[in-house]
Amino acid sequence: MGEENFLIISRKLLTNKYMNMNQKGFANIILIVVIVAIVAVGGYFVFSKKSVTPTPSQNSETNTPNQPTSGQDTGYVPGQGASTVAEKDRIQITSPNGGEKLEVGKTYDVRWTNYSGKEPLTIALQATTPSNQVSAKIVASNVPAASTGIYKWTVTSESPDNKYKIEVYPAGGRPLVGRSKDFFTISGDQLITITSPKPNDRVNLTKPIIITGKARNVFGEGEFDVSASYLLDNQKQVVARSLATCNITGNGCDWTSGNFVDFKSTLDLSSAPVCYVSVEFYKRDDKTPQTQPFYVLPLYLFGNENCQ
Numbered sequence: 001m002g003e004e005n006f007l008i009i010s011r012k013l014l015t016n017k018y019m020n021m022n023q024k025g026f027a028n029i030i031l032i033v034v035i036v037a038i039v040a041v042g043g044y045f046v047f048s049k050k051s052v053t054p055t056p057s058q059n060s061e062t063n064t065p066n067q068p069t070s071g072q073d074t075g076y077v078p079g080q081g082a083s084t085v086a087e088k089d090r091i092q093i094t095s096p097n098g099g100e101k102l103e104v105g106k107t108y109d110v111r112w113t114n115y116s117g118k119e120p121l122t123i124a125l126q127a128t129t130p131s132n133q134v135s136a137k138i139v140a141s142n143v144p145a146a147s148t149g150i151y152k153w154t155v156t157s158e159s160p161d162n163k164y165k166i167e168v169y170p171a172g173g174r175p176l177v178g179r180s181k182d183f184f185t186i187s188g189d190q191l192i193t194i195t196s197p198k199p200n201d202r203v204n205l206t207k208p209i210i211i212t213g214k215a216r217n218v219f220g221e222g223e224f225d226v227s228a229s230y231l232l233d234n235q236k237q238v239v240a241r242s243l244a245t246c247n248i249t250g251n252g253c254d255w256t257s258g259n260f261v262d263f264k265s266t267l268d269l270s271s272a273p274v275c276y277v278s279v280e281f282y283k284r285d286d287k288t289p290q291t292q293p294f295y296v297l298p299l300y301l302f303g304n305e306n307c308q
Contacts, residue, residue, distance in 0.1 A: 089176075091115045093166055093181070094111040094112060097180050097181050097182065098183055099184060102185065103186070104158070104189065104191075107292075108155065109153070110151040110168070112149055114178070117145060118145055119172060120142045120170070121143040122141045122169055123138070123141075123168055124136045124138045124167040124168075125165075125166065128163050128165075130161055138199075139153060142230075142232070142234070156293060156294055157191040157192050159190055163185060164183060165180035165183060166179070167179050189216075191215060191217055191294050193214050194212075194297060197299060200300065201300070202299075202300040202301070203300070205269040206304070208266050209266065209267045209269055211297070212262070212263070213262075213263060214261065215244070216261065218281070218284065219246055219255035220283075223243045223245050226242045226265045227279070228277045229277060229280065240271070242266060244265035244281065246262070247263060272301055273306070274301070276300055276301065280296050281293050
């Protein structure tokens with residue numbers, strides 16, 4: 001009898017211990033499951049939060065400005081890059097359209113069709129060098145919109161070694177650009193080469209703009225005229241005037257020789273109310289006042305509240 005009681009009591013103790021162990025084990029399993037669930041939910045939340053913030057490559061809009069930032073080597077250069085608009089929907093250039101032989105100093109019609117927009121137009125001269133380097137410079141901006149239009153263009157001094165096309169496109173509508181179908185040439189004496197700043201450079205209008213280069217057959221008493229202007233309602237507005245002077249070297253300034261000589265000009269553009277100007281160069285000829293520039297240097301401006 002005593003042995004049976006001992007066995008019964010022992011059996012109960014073992015059963016209770018086993019049950020306690022099972023309960024603790026079950027509780028531990030529950031605790032592990034809860035921790036795993038918390039980690040999983042937290043990870044999902046973090047992943048979801050990261051997923052709704054697009055990376056730069058996911059953004060559908062970019063802040064790339066539609067203008068050059070450092071001359072001809074910028075991401076945006078007029079005349080470079082293919083249009084995403086089908087050819088039939090773009091502006092069509094009818095003149096000059098390829099094969100023409102234009103002369104420096106003469107005036108020609110730039111003609112286009114197939115423009116239905118209201119934005120004013122920009123006209124640019126695209127140049128391709130013998131080594132197939134392509135660049136362009138603006139020759140006219142804010143040209144009134146017209147579905148079929150004409151612009152009187154006086155050819156300025158350009159390199160006879162290059163081949164050229166005309167571009168026409170609306171402000172803010174670069175994909176609509178129309179180009180001459182083939183190249184034309186420009187002949188005549190090259191009168192000037194610009195060292196600095198280059199066409200389409202951005203310059204700080206809060207500081208004097210120093211223009212340097214070489215010129216020939218344009219000086220009068222060692223000088224020629226320079227002015228900066230922009231178009232407003234198709235009327236030229238002059239911002240600044242200056243003189244380009246022949247640099248005096250050890251041998252003097254032989255501006256009458258017909259050879260290229262160095263020059264320098266300083267312009268104050270601080271009063272410019274716009275972000276783009278055309279710097280025009282005029283021959284100094286007291287007998288025959290010049291009304292057409294022999295060269296145009298387009299510049300973008302920054303440094304005031306309107307031009308950042």
